Amino acid sequence: MKRIFLSFALGAGFAVLAFPSAAVEINVSAAASLTDALQEIAHAYEATSPDRIVLNLGASSLLARQIEEGAPADLFLSADEAKMDSLAKNKLLLAGTRKSVLGNTLVVVVPLDSKLKIAAPADLASSSIRALALAEPQTVPAGIYAKEYLQKVGLWRKVIDRVVPTENVRAALAAVESGNADAGIVYKTDAEISKKVRVAYAVSEAEGPTITYPFAALAGSRHVEEARRFLAYLCSPPALDVFRRYGFLVITGPAATP
Amino acid sequence: MKLALRGLRLPLPRFTLEVDVELRGRVAGLFGASGAGKTSLLELIVGLRRPTEGSMYLGGRMLADVAARRFVRPERRRIGYVPQDGALFPHLSVRRNLLYGASNGDGAKRLAEIAAVLEITPLLDRDVDGLSGGERQRVALGRALLASPELLLLDEPFAGVDRPLRGRILPVLARIRDELRVPMLYVSHEPEEILALCDEALRLDQGRIIAHGTPAEVLAAPISL
Amino acid sequence: MSGEETRILGFTLGMAALAMVAIVPPGLALAWLLARRAFPGKAVIETLVALPLVMPPVATGLFLLRLFGRRSALGRFVHDRLDLDVIFTWRGVLLAMAVMSLPLFVRSARVAFEEVPHRLEQVARTLGAAPARVFATITLPLAARGLTAGLLLAFARALGEFGATIVVAGNIPGRTQTSALAIYQLIQLGRDDAALRLCLAAAVLAFVALFTSERLLARSRA
Numbered sequence: 001m002k003r004i005f006l007s008f009a010l011g012a013g014f015a016v017l018a019f020p021s022a023a024v025e026i027n028v029s030a031a032a033s034l035t036d037a038l039q040e041i042a043h044a045y046e047a048t049s050p051d052r053i054v055l056n057l058g059a060s061s062l063l064a065r066q067i068e069e070g071a072p073a074d075l076f077l078s079a080d081e082a083k084m085d086s087l088a089k090n091k092l093l094l095a096g097t098r099k100s101v102l103g104n105t106l107v108v109v110v111p112l113d114s115k116l117k118i119a120a121p122a123d124l125a126s127s128s129i130r131a132l133a134l135a136e137p138q139t140v141p142a143g144i145y146a147k148e149y150l151q152k153v154g155l156w157r158k159v160i161d162r163v164v165p166t167e168n169v170r171a172a173l174a175a176v177e178s179g180n181a182d183a184g185i186v187y188k189t190d191a192e193i194s195k196k197v198r199v200a201y202a203v204s205e206a207e208g209p210t211i212t213y214p215f216a217a218l219a220g221s222r223h224v225e226e227a228r229r230f231l232a233y234l235c236s237p238p239a240l241d242v243f244r245r246y247g248f249l250v251i252t253g254p255a256a257t258p
Numbered sequence: 259m260k261l262a263l264r265g266l267r268l269p270l271p272r273f274t275l276e277v278d279v280e281l282r283g284r285v286a287g288l289f290g291a292s293g294a295g296k297t298s299l300l301e302l303i304v305g306l307r308r309p310t311e312g313s314m315y316l317g318g319r320m321l322a323d324v325a326a327r328r329f330v331r332p333e334r335r336r337i338g339y340v341p342q343d344g345a346l347f348p349h350l351s352v353r354r355n356l357l358y359g360a361s362n363g364d365g366a367k368r369l370a371e372i373a374a375v376l377e378i379t380p381l382l383d384r385d386v387d388g389l390s391g392g393e394r395q396r397v398a399l400g401r402a403l404l405a406s407p408e409l410l411l412l413d414e415p416f417a418g419v420d421r422p423l424r425g426r427i428l429p430v431l432a433r434i435r436d437e438l439r440v441p442m443l444y445v446s447h448e449p450e451e452i453l454a455l456c457d458e459a460l461r462l463d464q465g466r467i468i469a470h471g472t473p474a475e476v477l478a479a480p481i482s483l
Numbered sequence: 484m485s486g487e488e489t490r491i492l493g494f495t496l497g498m499a500a501l502a503m504v505a506i507v508p509p510g511l512a513l514a515w516l517l518a519r520r521a522f523p524g525k526a527v528i529e530t531l532v533a534l535p536l537v538m539p540p541v542a543t544g545l546f547l548l549r550l551f552g553r554r555s556a557l558g559r560f561v562h563d564r565l566d567l568d569v570i571f572t573w574r575g576v577l578l579a580m581a582v583m584s585l586p587l588f589v590r591s592a593r594v595a596f597e598e599v600p601h602r603l604e605q606v607a608r609t610l611g612a613a614p615a616r617v618f619a620t621i622t623l624p625l626a627a628r629g630l631t632a633g634l635l636l637a638f639a640r641a642l643g644e645f646g647a648t649i650v651v652a653g654n655i656p657g658r659t660q661t662s663a664l665a666i667y668q669l670i671q672l673g674r675d676d677a678a679l680r681l682c683l684a685a686a687v688l689a690f691v692a693l694f695t696s697e698r699l700l701a702r703s704r705a
Contacts, residue, residue: 301605305608306605306608306609331613332605332608332609333608333609333610333611333612333613334611335609336611337609338609338610339605339606339609341602341605341606345600345602345603345606347603347607347621348625349624358607358610358612358620359609359610359611359612401610402609402610405609405610405611
């Protein structure tokens, strides 16, 4: 009985390995804040194409580092220009494919059942906020943006000792959702998909940083054709509609290319 | 001694220990083949094991009574125990071993006395490490005696001790019996030792007492299989 | 080594030492129970104690996060009544280190206790010593080397603890950042040289702790 099972398992294993896969897998390294929108877009794309989209979601800083170390990726969707710039400097981008079509804004969120009153930036310095969650402010775009904002309104030094830096912006959101952080600064798009936080206030255009998402195909891609095709899809109206629905800003007009 | 073991039962892996006897001698000998249950019986008496049935009394003082749900813990029984290899505490000096069970009052004086009887005075400040087999046995004896026991149990104290040495230790035990007047229950499977020291003997086989009387009687009785 | 790096190492050493203080009482109790007593459910307890050793550390971290976070009964009690924060604070670091290193200590301590000949403890009882005195004067001294070796092993583990720590305490420079967390952040920042310096220091510390532990064990078995 055992022998029959074993040989069956081995046979099935070999069959799976030997079977040539016709479909191409496109590895997309994308900023965590794009998670939900991207999943929906990838799903829609897979319905019209033989290719499979594999999403590697995380902090743009970590993803950029992975790509620099040779991780196999076809597309990079970053949450800030700086990370894309550093890849460009190291000649890791496929020429002519870089474009920035999305924007975002910051909001301050609190747990849904929070009793704290936060309506203006100065409230963030109040003593009832013992933990303020941000994405890691030295490397992760969402954190860099948040720090930029806090510096602009002169609060960075006052809140720095209660900042809880997290892996990526979704982790900051989760910290607020769980109640372990009293407040957090995340993208407007993150606040919209979460049912466990509410927006205390939105960071105004005047005080907030400019947030843009550059997309590019990578020089090391082994499926350049398929990668270009998906990239084009990402910048096409159906995909942009999905992004808009999730709260992203769509940048029309001349896209930022260095 | 007056050791009453009434209706005692202790299930063991290969048989059940069942003992019902009263010992009255000055030194009682427990004789039997290895595996007969001798050590288990000693452990019962000293309180390291609990019987499932029966009762134990020493000189009218209760040690255990299963029916009455009473059990006196070993540290309160005042029954000394010298196991086969002496079981000296390796991290303590000979002196500290000896004094372990002695209550503070007259420890030092009694130590000198007993060390003299057992001929271990020169060993007092030594480490347990370098002692010979015979020396270990005598220190173990001294340690048990210094705790002022009402009864002393010895489990094959001469196992692994060569003949000439045995000849030297038997008189020491006789002195314990006669000078220190401590009753003893002495386990051995060597007939000569039983004959030399004991005035009462028991023979144990497969957990049951198959003979009880004088040493000569017990040793001579035929073994029924 | 910069001042900051030294400070991080100092913090890590201090937290690990504190974690050791925390795990010794429950660790000794558990180890002794497992070594000397049979009781219903013993196998379950043994497995539970060993669990953090084999589960992914971040999983253990998640359990702790849920247990002590603001949404749990325990977390609310600690936060509201005792006015203490565990998550994202040094207490979280302590908790993660303690929980992750306890199984190692219990394992080693149990072996150390089992190696104390039970016969000696029994004889001590017959000499009039109550169980507490037997433990203090016979069991503990004879098990001391093995216990210390186990504690050093647990200490080395606590020094390197990462997965549970980052989930429960977060990687907050100046507040909860241990050397392991600092190395992780330095890697992300691309500052490999600083990361390697800390790695080397961590390796040296772990080596010393483990080496001492092994030597103690060898001597206790001799």
